[in-house]
Amino acid sequence: MRLTVNGRDHEIAPAPGxxxxxxxxxxxxxxxxxxxxxxxxxxxxxxxxxxRLAYSCIVLxxxxxxxxxxxxxxxxSAGKLAPLQRAFIAxxxxxxxxxxxxxxxxxxHLLARNxxxxxxxxxxxxxxxxxxxxxxxxxxxxxxxxSRGDFKNMSSETDE
Amino acid sequence: MARQxxxxxARRGRTFVETVVEVEGRTEKRVVELPAFEPAAWKADTALExxxxxxxxxxxxxxxxxxxxxxxxxxxPGMLHALILRSPVAKGNVRSFDATAARAVPGVxxxxxxxxxxxxxxxxxxxxxxxxxxxxxxxxxxFEAAAAGARAMAMTFDAAPFAATFEAAVAPDAPLVxxxxxxMADSPMIEGRGDIEAGLRAADVTITREYRTPVQLHSAxxxxxAVAEWNADRVTIWESTQGIFRVREQVAAALGISQSNVRVxxxxxxxxxxxxxxxxxxxxxxxxxxxxxxxxxRCVLSRRAEQSDSGNRPATIQxxxxxxxxxxxxxxxxxxxxxxxxVSGWEGxxxxxxxxxxxxxxxxxxxxFAWVNSSGMQAFRAPGYAEGAFGxxxxxxxxxxxxxxxxxxLRRRNxxxxxxxxxxxxxxxxxRECYDEGARKFGWASREERRQASANPAAPASVVPSxxxxxxxxxFGMAAQLWPTGGGPPSYAQVRINNDASIDVLAGTQDLGTxxxxxxxxxxxxxxxxxxxxxxxxxxDTETLPYAGNSWGSMTTPSVGPAARMAAEDARRxxxxxxxxxxxxxxxxxxxxxxxxxxxxxxxxxxxxxxTKSLGDVMIxxxxxxxxxxxxxxxxxFGAQFAEVEVDVETGIVRVLRIVAAHDxxxxxxxxxxxxxxxxxIIQGLGYALFEERILDRATGVQxxxxxxxxxxxxxxxxxxxxxxxxxxxxxxxNHTGARGLAEPPIIPTAPAIAAAVADAIGAEMTQIPLxxxxxxxxxxxxxx
Numbered sequence: 006m007r008l009t010v011n012g013r014d015h016e017i018a019p020a021p022g023x024x025x026x027x028x029x030x031x032x033x034x035x036x037x038x039x040x041x042x043x044x045x046x047x048x049x050x051x052x053x054x055x056x057r058l059a060y061s062c063i064v065l066x067x068x069x070x071x072x073x074x075x076x077x078x079x080x081x082s083a084g085k086l087a088p089l090q091r092a093f094i095a096x097x098x099x100x101x102x103x104x105x106x107x108x109x110x111x112x113x114h115l116l117a118r119n120x121x122x123x124x125x126x127x128x129x130x131x132x133x134x135x136x137x138x139x140x141x142x143x144x145x146x147x148x149x150x151x152s153r154g155d156f157k158n159m160s161s162e163t164d165e
Numbered sequence: 166m167a168r169q170x171x172x173x174x175a176r177r178g179r180t181f182v183e184t185v186v187e188v189e190g191r192t193e194k195r196v197v198e199l200p201a202f203e204p205a206a207w208k209a210d211t212a213l214e215x216x217x218x219x220x221x222x223x224x225x226x227x228x229x230x231x232x233x234x235x236x237x238x239x240x241x242p243g244m245l246h247a248l249i250l251r252s253p254v255a256k257g258n259v260r261s262f263d264a265t266a267a268r269a270v271p272g273v274x275x276x277x278x279x280x281x282x283x284x285x286x287x288x289x290x291x292x293x294x295x296x297x298x299x300x301x302x303x304x305x306x307x308f309e310a311a312a313a314g315a316r317a318m319a320m321t322f323d324a325a326p327f328a329a330t331f332e333a334a335v336a337p338d339a340p341l342v343x344x345x346x347x348x349m350a351d352s353p354m355i356e357g358r359g360d361i362e363a364g365l366r367a368a369d370v371t372i373t374r375e376y377r378t379p380v381q382l383h384s385a386x387x388x389x390x391a392v393a394e395w396n397a398d399r400v401t402i403w404e405s406t407q408g409i410f411r412v413r414e415q416v417a418a419a420l421g422i423s424q425s426n427v428r429v430x431x432x433x434x435x436x437x438x439x440x441x442x443x444x445x446x447x448x449x450x451x452x453x454x455x456x457x458x459x460x461x462x463r464c465v466l467s468r469r470a471e472q473s474d475s476g477n478r479p480a481t482i483q484x485x486x487x488x489x490x491x492x493x494x495x496x497x498x499x500x501x502x503x504x505x506x507x508v509s510g511w512e513g514x515x516x517x518x519x520x521x522x523x524x525x526x527x528x529x530x531x532x533x534f535a536w537v538n539s540s541g542m543q544a545f546r547a548p549g550y551a552e553g554a555f556g557x558x559x560x561x562x563x564x565x566x567x568x569x570x571x572x573x574x575l576r577r578r579n580x581x582x583x584x585x586x587x588x589x590x591x592x593x594x595x596x597r598e599c600y601d602e603g604a605r606k607f608g609w610a611s612r613e614e615r616r617q618a619s620a621n622p623a624a625p626a627s628v629v630p631s632x633x634x635x636x637x638x639x640x641f642g643m644a645a646q647l648w649p650t651g652g653g654p655p656s657y658a659q660v661r662i663n664n665d666a667s668i669d670v671l672a673g674t675q676d677l678g679t680x681x682x683x684x685x686x687x688x689x690x691x692x693x694x695x696x697x698x699x700x701x702x703x704x705x706d707t708e709t710l711p712y713a714g715n716s717w718g719s720m721t722t723p724s725v726g727p728a729a730r731m732a733a734e735d736a737r738r739x740x741x742x743x744x745x746x747x748x749x750x751x752x753x754x755x756x757x758x759x760x761x762x763x764x765x766x767x768x769x770x771x772x773x774x775x776x777t778k779s780l781g782d783v784m785i786x787x788x789x790x791x792x793x794x795x796x797x798x799x800x801x802x803f804g805a806q807f808a809e810v811e812v813d814v815e816t817g818i819v820r821v822l823r824i825v826a827a828h829d830x831x832x833x834x835x836x837x838x839x840x841x842x843x844x845x846x847i848i849q850g851l852g853y854a855l856f857e858e859r860i861l862d863r864a865t866g867v868q869x870x871x872x873x874x875x876x877x878x879x880x881x882x883x884x885x886x887x888x889x890x891x892x893x894x895x896x897x898x899x900n901h902t903g904a905r906g907l908a909e910p911p912i913i914p915t916a917p918a919i920a921a922a923v924a925d926a927i928g929a930e931m932t933q934i935p936l937x938x939x940x941x942x943x944x945x946x947x948x949x950x
Contacts, residue, residue, distance in 0.1 A: 022309045036238035037231020041386045042468035046873040049386050077231035094225040097837050101678025102228030103235060103387045103435025132882040137386050137436050138678050139848030141881045143841060
């Protein structure tokens, strides 16, 4: 099976019943995508699968032949953080950080469809990604700031 | 929470003293080490530049790039996966098991079941006391193979009658939950002051209510988990935990090996909230299999297991009577509470806040703790106080209605400057400022105008209803909070200045997502006069770091913070002693700022790096420890929250529009991170108020909502506008950094504030949370008679 992950091509034989999440974590050594529930309920494992949002914990790996996958590790390019990542740092949009990869992938998808979402659109689009620390207000702020290209609160120290 | 007593001059010259320490309601005597010196307190007006600054979370970069490594994604070469089998019955025995077919599944390496675990782990005894209890475990090459093995495992059970509710457990012919009986020893626990009968006789108005709170589940997004690897007779355990040293102690005891042969590592964790305070079945299982197979083993709980057997906030039934004069002065507070704990737990009941929040001379509480056949409780963010506040604060709001009094005025009337429970002062108490600032920012005094305006479709955007449905009603409510947050010893830290002048803060503590890494670095950088970018916190490893206690009870900043400051002051002293000869001055002539040493009142200076470079491989290590708390003082964090809600009286759906939260936690080391804690507590409190409730099947005792679909935590769509902030100032009595704990307090008043707002909207009291649509409709129905 061929699979493109974060721009790199892989030839890989999926095991029977193997989930895309397991394949990413344990075989491609991309631990950034998180296991939270295994049932598509929490969003911690969110990835872009052929540019659509997918819960990788309920996607069978063998269904991903010829697919293009983007994970949290693919959001920065050439070591430079994406605007959303910078905004998440600047606005303290990660507490424990465990749901953060899924939040960032979902937010990336949102801004790709809607470059200037209002607050209600952000809340609606992001409501499939649970955060038990309650970072939600900061996540909304960070997404809105990134969509405006507002980096004034962002410390250059946090850039790569 | 932690509180020590009796720091006196008699201790001077001694290294160890005995002191009373209180952690989340439990008191114990401990011997603590006195620090060699204590820095003078940073006063409220001390000019600080790094402490108090809104610097970004120092580990945020790892978190937004997916590079932060959590226990659940530690992957080691040759690592095996363990999957726990759980009981489908609430009480009884494992009748039989046959692992032959499971062992034959390709990839399955090992199986443990009845009788296969060391007695000190208390695992797989064959006796069952709750549904979901571990009864066996499969170890396999992959998680999928372990799951196939679990399906092939043949187990049969004998089900016995069980008692899963308080009422069932205390019934005369109840089945025994624990061999010594169904009531916790010392139940009922009774505490009081004054004369209740006289207080009730003196009252002009008396109200009596019964309140019920649900079992709330921690629901951390990273489940409990451990990865274990043995090297000869030593085991390394990566654990998602709030207490690395406690896990080390428990694993060593359970496996019968020395603590020195157990290393516990926790770099990042995906939330704890009180449920991850020690080793669990998953920890012992990972360690046992890793020893048997000679390969690393990962055991991470499934979501179902996380929601059904990883701890919970126990339910309460609280019968409350309040007596008051016409002017609102409280004359009596009486509580009788029933608390079903599960099969294990401790006395973290609702009573404490009843003794502490108000200036009432006559208080009596009685708590009956019962063992029931359900998974054991664990501390959950402000254990006892969140439950107790729902009862006490709801009753205060009912009393205000009865008196025809503003609920805020009632609270101001009963404000207490001192801790009447312990007859001593507070180290600081800005609760009245919380009332004032919270009410001002909320617009409490003008809420009736706001209510009128909200009914007008032409209202300004800021008050316009979210729905134009005619059945929507607007309501406003508030509640107050107190939580003991002193922290205390023992906690140690070191500050190491490397020969390139990079600086490491070393402390065996944990960052749950609270920001401990950032806070400790800020404190050390401030004390040392270093640039924050030169300082890094290294935490979460028992083998290499000095001891710190569990990150529970909002203790980490007030416990480890002073140790980090002292270590940095010690390192600064050594650095200046080394630098003084280079300038041909005395150390006292030198100052530090921005990682630079300056000779006072001159333009002569050197960078830290120039000094350390000339020292070669001499390593400067400053040592710090946390001293005991002051004598005869209660250290607590206070707050008040105000809620605005909409209720649809046709559907019963509650929508929270706004929360304003004002809290006093002494000096705030990093306001941005601290406000994140407030918002997080409020959002968990909103879940407690509106959605969250564990449901057990009455017939089987099996949990019916052991997932994140039917057990509903708040989503981004549920979040109101939150304005959460701090009032108050440095608490120079509490400790020399001036900071008290703050992570738990914000969950305490949220649910009663929301319930009060709902009651205000619909004109009917809400006595049970969560405020589900059917409960709201039920309250309306009862009111109509």
